[in-house]
Amino acid sequence: MTSIKQSYIVDGNDFISCGHASEAVKRTLKELGMPSDLIRRVAIAMYEGEINMVIHAEGGVADVEIFSDGVKIYLRDHGKGIADIEQAMQEGFSTATDDIRELGFGAGMGLPNMKKYADEMEIDTEIGVGTTVYLGFKVR
Amino acid sequence: MENKKFVESANEKCTGCDRCMKRCPTEAIRIKDGHAYILSERCVGCGECVRVCPNGAKIEYYDDVKDIGKYNYNIALVSPSIFGQFNNLRDIDILLTAIKHLGFDEICEVSIGAEILSDAYSHLIDKLKKPIISSACPAIRNLIMMKYETLVDNISPLYQPEEVVAKLAIEKAKKTLDLRRGDIGVFLITQCEANVIEMKRNAADIIDKVIAFKDIYFSLLAEMKKIDDSDKERLSKANWAGIISGSNTGEALKLFSDNMLTASGIENCLSILNELERGSFLSNVDFIELYACTTGCTGGAANMENRFLARTRLRQLKSEIPRRKKTYHFSSFSAFMHEPYKVKNVYALSDDREEALELSMKMHEIYSRLPKKDCGNCGAPSCRAFAEDVVKGFKRKCDFIKGD
Incomplete structure (x- = not known):
């Protein structure tokens, strides 16, 4: 099946420009004439993923594969890993510092929102090694 | 159209x-x-x-000024930003009377529409998705529909003030004068091309003609000179809050004073929409009012005066506007609501997704070879647009790459 593969480096020190990867993916999806519902879900969930990588893991890589009927996104980082996935998936739970919250991030909605907007989600994490979040989206 | x-x-x-x-x-x-x-x-x-x-x-x-007076009953809808276009205008009625003399039977102030919408927002504030993005500027609305799909649901479904007054004026003329719709010509006098596009595409049932302020400016000047107190009509009915909506301090000032954000100028609006789309400051703001033109409607391209001076003049009118009793009362505003706005994708490479995918791959391949200087020398605004044009079949040549 034909697909477009894109890879983006998410800079861990850059709060301001964070969101460039999801922005670029959004543009590609628009070029493809994807349904707006899918574009919205991908844009929101992927941006949450990018922010997570910046806040918790000093950045990482976003690998994106776009098909005519869906999108697969792998967000890979080499951060500290997630100790308790179930807890991390709860709305409002966050390990972000107060400084980060002051900036308007770290509300504990990142992973729950990603789950809400994606059709498939898998988290692969190891303490001290890193985390890979897989997000799958299908045209509905 | x-x-x-x-x-x-x-x-x-x-x-x-x-x-x-x-x-x-x-x-x-x-x-x-x-x-x-x-x-x-x-x-x-x-x-x-x-x-x-x-x-x-x-x-x-814009429509031809010669159309003014061609209907049995000609109604002018006058945008408040126009009040800031004249030196030493102390009395709006002189201007409104002069406009009437150009061939109109009735004058309606768009400011009244802004006042009604302000009431509408206080009724609907809990029902609309926050942050509410004002629907006042059609250029901003269209920009969001094209480029910001995650924000489309935040656009207020309420009419623009122009549409509110158009609808009321038509109803009134039908009822009190026993006219049919076809007898009535509704003319919007405006400074704004986005209004033309919007009215022609989506409000042609209530607005028949859109006239540029610049096209009647000189005839207005001449007409205003002729008017003295004896033939000046008392036409202005709006309050200050409605009139100042002609500049970017806006329709919702009172209601949302502590948690609203206003901005004008396309660059500023784009930066706010970008941040909004990324989710920043969503929690701090309930109402967002954006105007594509710097200073709001006073900055419209079909106005005559410097936009900042026009805004100052509009503000100077404040002391001249008496407090007036509202002439309208609505318990429901559903008559002034659009269907929810929909995303309008103008960037798709093809209607067929498989084909679009092929084209997109080609486009990214071309883009990867371009210098990414976005110099514009090729005739496209960015290297990305260059690649887009090429896969769509337009010939382009980049100065920085050999061959092709």
Whole structure:
């Protein structure tokens, strides 16, 4: 099946420009004439993923594969890993510092929102090694 | 009217410089054979290309002033930003009477629509998705529908003030004068091409003609000089809050004073929409009012006066406007609501997704070989647009790569 593969480096020190990867993916999806519902879900969930990588893991890589009927996104980082996935998936739970919250991030909605907007989600994490979040989206 | 070219570039005046192309917020302009060319479906009518063109080559479509008076009953809807266009105008009624003398039977102030909408927002505040993005500026609304799909649901479904007064004026004329719709001509007098595009596409049932303020300016000046107290009519009914909506301090000032955000100028609006789309400051703000033109409607491209001076003059009118009793009372505002706005994708490479995918791959391959300087020398506003044009079949040559 034909697909477009894109890879983006998410800079861990850059709060301001964070969101460039999801922005670029959004543009590609628009070029493809994807349904707006899918574009919205991908844009929101992927941006949450990018922010997570910046806040918790000093950045990482976003690998994106776009098909005519869906999108697969792998967000890979080499951060500290997630100790308790179930807890991390709860709305409002966050390990972000107060400084980060002051900036308007770290509300504990990142992973729950990603789950809400994606059709498939898998988290692969190891303490001290890193985390890979897989997000799958299908045209509905 | 859907496919009409609302803004066109006049080849005989256009020198093919790329100022307009670089300024356009939706990448709607290309340079072809030494002249600018506008992709109409992407034009939101923001007026940027009109203002930046040093040769006056951008022509905005407005209806002909000769149409005024052609209907049995001619109604003028007057935008409040126009009140700031005259030196020493102390009495709005002089201006409104002069407009009436151009051939109208009735004058309606768009300011009244802004007042009604302010009431509407206080009724609906808990029902609308927050942050509410004001629907007042049609250029901003169209920009969001084209570029910001995650924010489309935040656009207020309420009418623009122009549409509110148009609807009320038609109802009143039908009822009190026993006229049929076909007898009534509703003319919007405005400074704004985005209004033209919007009214022609989506409100043609309530607004028949859109007239540019600049096209009646000189006849108005002459007419105003003739008016003295004896033939001046008492036409103005609006309050200050409605009148100041002609500049970017806006319709909702009172209601949302502590948690609203206002901005004007296309660059500022784009930066706010970008941040909004990423989710920043969503929790701090309930109401967002954005105007594509700097200073709001006073900055419209078909106005005559410097926009900042026009705004100051509008403010100076404050002491001249008496407090008036509202002439309308509504318990429901459903008559002034649009269907929810929908995303309008003008960037798809093909209607067929499989084909679009192929084209997109080709486009990214081409883009990867481009210098990413976005210099504009090729006639496209960015390297990305260059790649887009090439896969769509337009010939382009990049100065920085050999061959091709």
